[in-house]
Amino acid sequence: MKDRIDKIYKRISEHSDSFLGYPLAKDFSYQEFAPFLDLCINNIGDPESPSTLAIDTKDIEKECVAFFADILSTNMKETWGYITNGGTEGNLYGLYLARESFPEAVVYYSESTHYSVKKNLHLLNIKNIVVRSQPNGEMDYDDLEQIISFRRDKPAIFFLNIGTTMTEAVDKLDEIKRIIHKYAIKDYYIHCDAAFLGLIAPFIEPKPKFDFAEGVDSIAISGHKFIGGPMPSGVVLVKRNHRNRIAHSVSYIGAMDTTITGSRNGLTPLFIWSFIQKYGKQGLIERARNSQKVSAYTEKRLKEIGINAWRNNDALTVVLDKPSNALCDKYQLASEGNIAHVICVPGIEKVQIDLFIEDLKREKKGALEEAQLV
Numbered sequence: 442m443k444d445r446i447d448k449i450y451k452r453i454s455e456h457s458d459s460f461l462g463y464p465l466a467k468d469f470s471y472q473e474f475a476p477f478l479d480l481c482i483n484n485i486g487d488p489e490s491p492s493t494l495a496i497d498t499k500d501i502e503k504e505c506v507a508f509f510a511d512i513l514s515t516n517m518k519e520t521w522g523y524i525t526n527g528g529t530e531g532n533l534y535g536l537y538l539a540r541e542s543f544p545e546a547v548v549y550y551s552e553s554t555h556y557s558v559k560k561n562l563h564l565l566n567i568k569n570i571v572v573r574s575q576p577n578g579e580m581d582y583d584d585l586e587q588i589i590s591f592r593r594d595k596p597a598i599f600f601l602n603i604g605t606t607m608t609e610a611v612d613k614l615d616e617i618k619r620i621i622h623k624y625a626i627k628d629y630y631i632h633c634d635a636a637f638l639g640l641i642a643p644f645i646e647p648k649p650k651f652d653f654a655e656g657v658d659s660i661a662i663s664g665h666k667f668i669g670g671p672m673p674s675g676v677v678l679v680k681r682n683h684r685n686r687i688a689h690s691v692s693y694i695g696a697m698d699t700t701i702t703g704s705r706n707g708l709t710p711l712f713i714w715s716f717i718q719k720y721g722k723q724g725l726i727e728r729a730r731n732s733q734k735v736s737a738y739t740e741k742r743l744k745e746i747g748i749n750a751w752r753n754n755d756a757l758t759v760v761l762d763k764p765s766n767a768l769c770d771k772y773q774l775a776s777e778g779n780i781a782h783v784i785c786v787p788g789i790e791k792v793q794i795d796l797f798i799e800d801l802k803r804e805k806k807g808a809l810e811e812a813q814l815v
């Protein structure tokens with residue numbers, strides 16, 4: 442058994458060193474929580490209601506949620522939230538509350554939206570319409586406007602991307618508001634999918650508009666992306682009145698059943714909390730800036746060697762023409778059609794980028810020589 446486990450460890454650790462194409466920070470260590478691996482931990486039910494099963498980290502979870510509320514321009518009086526299993530669950534939760542607010546609503550989301558959203562909509566059985574995207578991955582507002590103009594009478598749920606998966610494009614809240622006002626949409630709900638950018642956008646200039654000060658109803662963020670961690674996690678924040686609409690108490694656990702799953706991870710709140718203690722807002726500002734430097738460097742180096750590369754503003758995601766399958770495999774680059782991306786998360790430094798550039802150069806040279814031989 443030991444042999445097998447060692448092999449698995451080696452494979453994951455080698456591959457985690459080499460990937461460049463996924464938005465997962467690599468620079469964490471949670472060794473201090475190793476003793477917790479021998480405990481039963483469970484944050485079952487609403488984070489604010491104590492359960493009869495007192496083996497939870499809900500006090501820590503609430504502190505994490507309060508930190509997110511603060512960076513998203515709100516407080517715990519106005520909003521409520523919990524630590525999820527990831528961005529997908531947070532998006533599902535936001536859409537669930539949206540549907541409970543407006544059962545007859547139609548969801549509008551762009552074609553660059555994360556693949557899991559389609560499944561969420563299917564699970565919730567909500568009517569939905571896909572809006573075209575612009576080439577940079579941002580929603581095509583003219584297309585949205587045209588669609589809305591035929592459905593002015595219907596409540597609308599706007600599912601916005603604050604950083605799309607492929608190109609890190611940000612849908613513009615101001616454009617959505619303009620359309621809402623132009624067509625006098627009375628009943629609407631705005632959810633922001635900030636899976637990756639949620640922990641970056643509050644700390645960069647110019648700051649993308651997406652938070653509760655702007656009037657959004659819910660926001661989902663992944664924890665294992667910009668914070669990083671050995672297992673998936675996330676946070677969802679919603680306006681408190683939406684959560685109250687669905688709250689009902691379950692006597693078996695003695696807690697309000699306001700979350701998607703029953704049993705919930707009690708370890709991930711500890712990880713997120715320790716990250717917040719270590720970094721705080723100032724640390725996050727620097728963390729975002731460092732990553733932006735690496736992505737600017739990556740874009741520059743790629744262009745220097747004649748590769749077509751670009752970024753949305755100061756994004757950490759550098760989009761490039763898809764290299765060979767061999768290189769995509771070696772660096773675990775996600776691709777879509779003929780583009781791929783490098784995501785400069787914390788833990789990826791110039792040295793790793795340089796290795797990738799050298800490989801690309803070699804490949805280009807090889808292709809050139811081959812062409813000359815023919």
Ligand SMILES: *Cc1c(COP(=O)(O)O)cnc(C)c1O
Nearest residue numbers: 527528529555604605606636663
């Ligand atoms: C990663 C991602 C998701 C899914 O989040 P998970 O944490 O993997 O569940 C959803 N939307 C966007 C934009 C993402 O980048």
